Amino acid sequence: MVKLTDVARAAGVGYGTASRALSGKGPVGGDARTRVLQAARELGYVTDGTARALREGRTRSVGLIVPDMTNEFYTASAEVLQDVLRTAGHHLFVATTGNHPGLDQEALQAMAARRVDGIVHVPSGPAAAHQSPVPVVELNRYSGRQVPAVVSDDINGVKQLTELAVTAGYTDIAAIVGPETYSTSRDRLAGFKAAAEAAGFEDSPTAAKRFRIISSDFSVAGGSEAMTTLLTKPPQAVLPLSSRLVMGVLKTARAHGIRFPDDMALAGYGDPDWFEIWGPGITTFAPPLSEMGAKAAETLLDLINSEDIDPSINRLPGTIKQRGTM
């Protein structure tokens, strides 16, 4: 692979001159500069990033750790995050954990070993032993570490979603949430309870205005099971609070011949593109995934360039999309 000395020799200049010409830093004679640039182009010279990184003490690359690359919930953020970072000259290492907490630390280590300048992390579990020698910004979920986090304002979002059900006059509402180990589950649950209780609903089967909460995992199968459980005494409205839970609920409903909104009202969470064309359209709370990705990227860049960390949680507002199911 052609290196700097080759370019310098071809251009008939010294080693350092070639370096300065290529990087644009430091004084170089206009004549020498053009000769170097031309030689570099002709030889197909590409700076050796490993050597440069070693010398400069930074790699211009950042890590992204997500539970699952096939989940639109993460990739929608990742896409714009990647875009913002690339514009700033950084490239992206990606690792997935499959929500298996052990892999978080492993990925963090691997990224640190590659000396990324920073990491955007969707933690797959409680803070625990997550440690990183490089700056970290949490995305989507916050683990409790003293690092900045960029998340969706699920508390308000789900609150508004629940108010939709209340306003529509339903008096028997059920929510399906994920494991409490995730901040997302806790936030969504908090939003739901806040709205329900504010409207005079109680967590009791005998109350006139009542709500139920079913805990599940964030999977399609979990949603299916939860819905099956609910169907022993069908609520008037169901709120599966993740897009995969929605999918599970729809599967079970389909098997039982239940129609939305005729037999039951439904409001979901997230906004994969098919929500719009499923049946009458699925009413949902759409978190601001793109904005979250951009904000996470900007926060990380700030962190990399300034060192002063503001370990606060940045909650970005999403949007209610009212469609046919509620």
Next chain:
Amino acid sequence: MVKLTDVARAAGVGYGTASRALSGKGPVGGDARTRVLQAARELGYVTDGTARALREGRTRSVGLIVPDMTNEFYTASAEVLQDVLRTAGHHLFVATTGNHPGLDQEALQAMAARRVDGIVHVPSGPAAAHQSPVPVVELNRYSGRQVPAVVSDDINGVKQLTELAVTAGYTDIAAIVGPETYSTSRDRLAGFKAAAEAAGFEDSPTAAKRFRIISSDFSVAGGSEAMTTLLTKPPQAVLPLSSRLVMGVLKTARAHGIRFPDDMALAGYGDPDWFEIWGPGITTFAPPLSEMGAKAAETLLDLINSEDIDPSINRLPGTIKQRGTM
């Protein structure tokens, strides 16, 4: 950041000894080894990958270049690809091009600059100027470069899909395909025509058994427009040959109150999870995305470890999923 000399000093051994102990290569006394390992753990030592890469001439990282991280069509492959590579000790650089051909070369360059050991590339356009000094495997699409490619056997897949329509007795069939610049478009079109013509269909509005082909881009909007065009003289069966085209077709159909399969039969391509629960279930050809990802990873690893390239196209068979729309 703690380095090797620190560990060596803490362990009371020499520099080289520490290196050998950590890497496991070369002779080290059992006693010295344990002292080094313990010191490393206590100090939180993490090998500096940039220095190691410079010295060893490889980074143990590979690049993945895809058009779009939010498209399940790519991420489903990427997920398992990432898994296979990680098991082999490699990590993944990801860049997206947005199907903007200029970015392909830019991404290729950036990856080369970072000295990745190899690249998995979903080319976003014709071969053209794509050049890379490191081994490349193409995924999903092949550009014509002399590199190995791992793709879905769309020719046969779409052929079978078309035969489904023929067998069902439809005599007016329309296919919606993407731009001819993509090998995927050409393959799917070839499969469609092969099956249609073999069954005696003609590309003529007056033939008893007739087919139509509408060219579009691979977007939701493109599918919508194509469907609108078709509706001036509705076919008995429509085959939008990408999941985004399916989405577009469904949107237009919905606006026109068309029901599948009652008013028109539909068979699609790809298998995002919502295909199963949309209406009566969408009949489709599902490419083997996971297998493709795994195969691409293995092919690249072979390439990295052996140098002898076999620039052939590996077509992996997919599966027909017959559901309700046809």
Next chain:
DNA sequence: CTGTTAGCGCATTCAG
């Protein structure tokens, strides 16, 4: 303005 030089941290020779 230009050429020369010293490390960045590591793996790996070569002496001991």
Next chain:
DNA sequence: CTGAATGCGCTAACAG
């Protein structure tokens, strides 16, 4: 079996 020394390719500081 161990410690010291070399150089991977580059940038930055220095001397000319």
